[in-house]
Amino acid sequence: MADLHSNFLGIHSPNPFWLASAPPTDKEYNVERAFQAGWGGVVWKTLGLDPHVVNVCGPRYSTLRGADRRILGLNNIELITDRSLETNLEEIARIKQRWPDRAVVVSIMVPCEEEAWKWILPQVEATGADGIELNFGCPHGMSERGMGAAVGQVPEYIEMVTRWCKQYCRLPVIVKLTPNITDIRYPARAAKAGGADAVSLINTINSVMGVDLDQMLMTPHTGNQGSHGGYCGPAVKPIALNMVAEISRDAPTRGLPISGIGGISTWRDAAEFIALGCGTVQVCTAVMVHGFQIVRDMISGLENYMDEKGFRTLEDFRGMALGSVTDWRYLNLNHVEKAVIDQTSCIKCGRCHLVCEDTSHQAISTSLMGERHFAVREEDCVGCNLCASVCPVENCISLRHLQPGEVDKRTGIVVSDQYANWTTHPNNPMATTA
Numbered sequence: 427m428a429d430l431h432s433n434f435l436g437i438h439s440p441n442p443f444w445l446a447s448a449p450p451t452d453k454e455y456n457v458e459r460a461f462q463a464g465w466g467g468v469v470w471k472t473l474g475l476d477p478h479v480v481n482v483c484g485p486r487y488s489t490l491r492g493a494d495r496r497i498l499g500l501n502n503i504e505l506i507t508d509r510s511l512e513t514n515l516e517e518i519a520r521i522k523q524r525w526p527d528r529a530v531v532v533s534i535m536v537p538c539e540e541e542a543w544k545w546i547l548p549q550v551e552a553t554g555a556d557g558i559e560l561n562f563g564c565p566h567g568m569s570e571r572g573m574g575a576a577v578g579q580v581p582e583y584i585e586m587v588t589r590w591c592k593q594y595c596r597l598p599v600i601v602k603l604t605p606n607i608t609d610i611r612y613p614a615r616a617a618k619a620g621g622a623d624a625v626s627l628i629n630t631i632n633s634v635m636g637v638d639l640d641q642m643l644m645t646p647h648t649g650n651q652g653s654h655g656g657y658c659g660p661a662v663k664p665i666a667l668n669m670v671a672e673i674s675r676d677a678p679t680r681g682l683p684i685s686g687i688g689g690i691s692t693w694r695d696a697a698e699f700i701a702l703g704c705g706t707v708q709v710c711t712a713v714m715v716h717g718f719q720i721v722r723d724m725i726s727g728l729e730n731y732m733d734e735k736g737f738r739t740l741e742d743f744r745g746m747a748l749g750s751v752t753d754w755r756y757l758n759l760n761h762v763e764k765a766v767i768d769q770t771s772c773i774k775c776g777r778c779h780l781v782c783e784d785t786s787h788q789a790i791s792t793s794l795m796g797e798r799h800f801a802v803r804e805e806d807c808v809g810c811n812l813c814a815s816v817c818p819v820e821n822c823i824s825l826r827h828l829q830p831g832e833v834d835k836r837t838g839i840v841v842s843d844q845y846a847n848w849t850t851h852p853n854n855p856m857a858t859t860a
């Protein structure tokens with residue numbers, strides 16, 4: 427049977443599923459029930475200095491839904507904890523005492539001043555917590571006050587504050603990064619330079635959810651004004667995976683432990699983050715939408731998958747998919763694929779024809795002997811995958827890899843078994859000789 431036990435920076439948890447710093451972790455009552463449900467760890471809702479912040483009393487959350495009403499994205503304008511530091515610290519200490527086998531990491535955000543960090547760190551350490559996470563990611567409200575993403579967008583600040591934390595605290599330091607930046611590798615490098623033990627990512631993405639066209643007001647709004655919020659949930663997972671992979675394969679940060687966050691709703695999402703190098707994963711939106719119990723499915727699903735694949739521990743497959751992520755210029759230009767339509771499952775809706783006709787390569791015919799019939803003309807198909815992406819029937823359209831020696835009917839060229847990429851291609855003015 428697979429062993430899901432996780433050892434992240436010496437912080438042990440029975441499984442890699444942690445709750446991200448957010449409303450589900452903002453008080454003892456919640457965390458107690460989360461641990462009863464089986465969560466391996468929590469990152470406590472971000473602590474700040476007293477007097478504590480004040481949230482708006484109006485819509486804090488709003489969602490983007492698909493046609494079937496499933497929630498694809500969540501937007502929030504919530505700040506850090508709006509309870510006193512003392513109350514939070516007492517509750518953290520009690521939780522850690524009652525749940526010694528679970529990971530309890532405390533998220534912190536205080537002004538970018540050495541004295542502020544020096545003052546709060548020993549108090550957090552005294553709770554018995556296992557680690558701290560520096561919230562350099564919150565993109566709304568707190569960033570206007572020079573904290574959160576305002577720090578995460580300046581690598582020099584990240585390095586400076588991380589260094590203070592390493593100096594004034596003995597606990598492992600996890601730096602939580604903002605995705606609201608052009609190149610995620612720079613803040614990650616800065617965190618490492620400051621001595622961070624790990625990074626976690628992503629925090630939420632700047633977003634405005636919509637506009638009420640009758641009232642001409644952005645939505646949601648408080649009174650008649652709104653401000654941008656942070657976006658998360660399933661829609662952000664691809665962005666998070668890319669950023670995780672960027673950091674994992676960047677030479678200066680290679681090997682830096684990562685806690686993956688962003689749109690994780692199932693064991694499969696979690697396994698993907700682990701396969702790209704993450705040691706633990708953190709979940710927020712999925713729990714806000716479905717409740718703490720979803721961890722049961724996550725645990726059993728991951729166990730089943732690992733058993734099926736013969737992975738005994740998380741380390742057996744952590745980072746295993748990373749080697750498949752590369753730069754575009756290294757992709758094999760001799761690799762050729764063609765779309766194939768399975769006629770037995772095709773419902774003849776015509777969507778594949780429409781998209782290929784109006785966007786791609788006009789490679790799908792619509793009739794055969796006077797009957798409605800959709801088929802791919804290989805002499806036009808470039809294997810772009812658009813038809814398969816829009817087809818409403820699962821697995822009805824697949825892509826076939828042409829074997830070396832076969833003729834590509836579009837180009838008339840025999841498919842080569844040689845790997846050849848853009849760096850050496852004759853059309854590349856900068857080509858180098860192989």
Ligand SMILES: Cc1cc2nc3c(=O)[nH]c(=O)nc-3n(C[C@H](O)[C@H](O)[C@H](O)COP(=O)(O)O)c2cc1C
Nearest residue numbers: 446447448472502628629658659688689709710711
């Ligand atoms: C309502 C809400 C409040 C949040 N509060 C915090 C916070 O206090 N500190 C923090 O580091 N991240 C906070 N986050 C960000 C989450 O921890 C997480 O990074 C983000 O939601 C992406 O994960 P998800 O897609 O699973 O939601 C908050 C997110 C939401 C939705």
Ligand code: SF4
Nearest residue numbers: 772773775776778817
């Ligand atoms: S989109 Fe799919 S189901 Fe519709 S016609 Fe094309 S292959 Fe058939």
Ligand code: SF4
Nearest residue numbers: 782807808810811813
């Ligand atoms: S893979 Fe692209 S080019 Fe080929 S049939 Fe589908 S949409 Fe057209």
